[in-house]
Amino acid sequence: MNHGLIAAMAEAGETAESLADQMGVDPKTAQRWVNPGRMPRPRYRSRIATLLGRDVGDLWPDVLKRSEPAWFRPWADIEHDAVALRGFELVWVPGLLQTEAYARATLAGESLITEEVDELVAARIGRQEILHRPRPPLIVAVIDEAALRRPAARGDGALMREQCEHLAACAEMPHIQVQIVPAGTPMYPGMGGPFVLAEMPDGTRVSHVDGQVNAQIISDQNDIATLEQRWARIVGEALPRAASLDLIRRAAAEWT
Numbered sequence: 001m002n003h004g005l006i007a008a009m010a011e012a013g014e015t016a017e018s019l020a021d022q023m024g025v026d027p028k029t030a031q032r033w034v035n036p037g038r039m040p041r042p043r044y045r046s047r048i049a050t051l052l053g054r055d056v057g058d059l060w061p062d063v064l065k066r067s068e069p070a071w072f073r074p075w076a077d078i079e080h081d082a083v084a085l086r087g088f089e090l091v092w093v094p095g096l097l098q099t100e101a102y103a104r105a106t107l108a109g110e111s112l113i114t115e116e117v118d119e120l121v122a123a124r125i126g127r128q129e130i131l132h133r134p135r136p137p138l139i140v141a142v143i144d145e146a147a148l149r150r151p152a153a154r155g156d157g158a159l160m161r162e163q164c165e166h167l168a169a170c171a172e173m174p175h176i177q178v179q180i181v182p183a184g185t186p187m188y189p190g191m192g193g194p195f196v197l198a199e200m201p202d203g204t205r206v207s208h209v210d211g212q213v214n215a216q217i218i219s220d221q222n223d224i225a226t227l228e229q230r231w232a233r234i235v236g237e238a239l240p241r242a243a244s245l246d247l248i249r250r251a252a253a254e255w256t
Contacts, residue, residue, distance in 0.1 A: 002033070002035070004054075004059055005060075006034055008052040008053070008058070009052065011053075014051065016030040016031040019051070045125070045126060046128055046131075049129055069120070071214075071215070072123070072215070075208045078206055079096075079127060079130065079196075080127075080130055081201065082199060083201055084198070085138070085140070085197070085199075086140040086196065086199075087140070087141055087142070087197070088142045088231065090194055091150065092106060092147055093143065093147050093163060094143070095124045095127065096141075102152050102159060102162075103121045103125060105156075131176070139176045141176070142234055142235055143181070144181045145183040145247065145251075148247075158255070160255040164251045164255060168245060168252060177241055181237050188233065189234055193210065195210070195227055196208045197224070205221075205224050207224055207227050209227075
């Protein structure tokens, strides 16, 4: 039995039936969540953890180990412990701010079987529990407008509308700041590619830089200084927070 989940439900005064009602699932489905190896779908985990006042990792300790690619786990640990995460994305909505459907669409072109896609999506959505814990990290996401305008799947405007609406909802959270670099901006340093800067509790800084083949975790302080300079120049091209939120909402309304 998942004794951690059972204890958290008892402490919060919740039952399988009450969770099922709030998640909109069959009570029998919720009852199975307390069995070993049985977990809610990714989109429910963060909601349940927030409802019970726990981290996803406290309720389902194996969720990240079971789902994350081995090469990503060191960064997932950094991301989990960071007090601030500042990132730039050129063509994607950042993983921490993705919907499940959008996350799945980003993997559609990869040579993966269905089970592998399910595991990767579960890992990505599971990481989002850090946004809902009692003391979440500061998240600053700068995104090129192209990420809001490019369809995630051919002919599926509803998916992008949902994603943009979700991004707007995230941007309204006090610990999340989203800024958009507008489409008319001339070439700027962000065109060199995406990266994330993490600040750890002891003040050290590390970075995650994506690539077509390999991603890198960078800790050399000279390289970090270079990325900090690029970050400052990228932010300088972005719209202010309120104007960015307006743009995101307009983008959402334009997807049909």
